[in-house]
Amino acid sequence: MNFASDNVVGASRPVLEALLAANDGAEPAYGADSFTKRAEEMLARVFERECSAFLVATGTGANALALAAATPPWGAVFCHAEAHVLDDECGAPEMFSGGAKIVGIPGVGGKFDPAGLEEALERYPRGVVKAVQPALVSISQVTEAGTLYTLAEIRAIADVAKRHGLKTHLDGARFANALDGLGCTAAEMTWKAGVDIVSFGATKNGGLACEAVVIFDKALAEDFPYRRKRSGHTVSKGRLLGAQMVGYLENDHWLDNARHANGAARTLSRGLAAVAGVRLPWPTQANEVFAVLPALVAKAVTGAGYRFAPWSSGSLPDGFSIGPDEVFARFVTSFATRADDVEGLLAAARQG
Structure with missing residues (x-):
């Protein structure tokens, strides 16, 4: 038995059945289909508010596009020193953002704290033309060490980010596992705690190849459709992404x-x-x-x-x-x- 990763198993039966059901007939292409619309509506209910949801096929695509949406080419993203966006995306966030810098912050158990973030921000002062400009904080939930930020810890980090004019991203490749571990709601773990944009994972937890970028800040969502298309992540048969997400979310x-x-x-x-x-x-x-x-x-x-x-x-x-x-x-x-x-x-x- 392979315990090396949760990517080694296939898709769950409800997700596969949803895909088969969506395979019949014709639907508009490029995400204009009824399955994608339903998936977007279901995600809004999951997060208990209006939001913009964009489906993609990979976690790297979700993270890279999410970070690029909030970070200019001269910007900096602050994350844990062993974060997936820093160590395991083959430079995709840097490429999709046009060259932004990813700054790692040390911390025990895959977590950094507000003090560590403040210290890192001091090294990149605003308005200094020789330094990249702070733009975004990214936290992994679940972390690369399998640990969880508490709701209070997420809020404390997001508060520091907001005070310095940064947005906050949550890498939720194992989003559902984190919710179960904390015993909270999706809203409590994200926008109610100050998070602006989320990489919402499904693939590791039963999806075939489906993730979502969920955006609560309308300004960050305005040009996202173009970012997604330009990056090659707008799938022509988008209903097959939408159907996966519907099968994944339906009946909890x-x-x-x-x-x-x-x-x-x-x-x-x-x-x-x-x-x-x-x-x-x-x-x-x-x-x-x-x-x-x-x-x-x-x-x-x-x-x-x-x-x-x-x-x-x-x-x-x-x-x-x-x-x-x-x-x-x-x-x-x-x-x-x-x-x-x-x-x-x-x-x-x-x-x-």
Whole structure:
């Protein structure tokens, strides 16, 4: 069983059934179809307010376009030093924005705090022609360390951003997992906390290839249709994106998927913590488990056919080091994770 990522599994049945239902007949192209319109209306209900929603096929496309919408070529985006938009987008945000700079802020467990943001902003003073100009703050929710910002922490960061004239972006590739982990609403985690623009993920949680950029600031949405088209992310058969999002959101399927994935992660986390020599640097809050494994345990797990992702130690707490005979591993559960897969992995770990 592959626990290296939640991208390794396919699409959920309701999403596939929605795609098949949308496949019959003819619909207007380029997002003017009834399925896309319904998806946009459903997203507005999810966020409990009027908003502009733009469907794209990839998370990189969503993030790159979202950042570009709020950042000029001479602007700077501030994020965690290990954020996906900085480390894992192959320069797409920089390219789509025309050359904006991405500035990483250190922090334990994939999170930075308002003080760290203030310190970073001091290095890029406004009006100094030699410096890129602060434009946007981006937070990952769930973070790259599997942790969550509390609602108060999101608000505190967004308040700093607003005070300095910056917009706030939320990278929600695992948006539903974060909602389940916090036990809050989409509105509470975004615009009510000061967020202006969201990358709303579906692919990791049951979609085939579908994300949405959700914009609450009307000014940021005005030229977004042109940005999306120019970037190659306006799909001609847009109904097949719209249908995915409808199938994903309908009957709270997206939340059910996230609850299942998060529950499997909690079971895995408890089980690994009970294995001799295994150490967890922080609590499991969503569908990712980070653990320091003795080399023998790691060998037993992989030898039994279970895969995990070796991970960077850059966000570890002070004093929490990785020994020469240890492996820092990330395990990710999904809507398709089975209980016997989790138990099988734990049984293998105990053999190490």
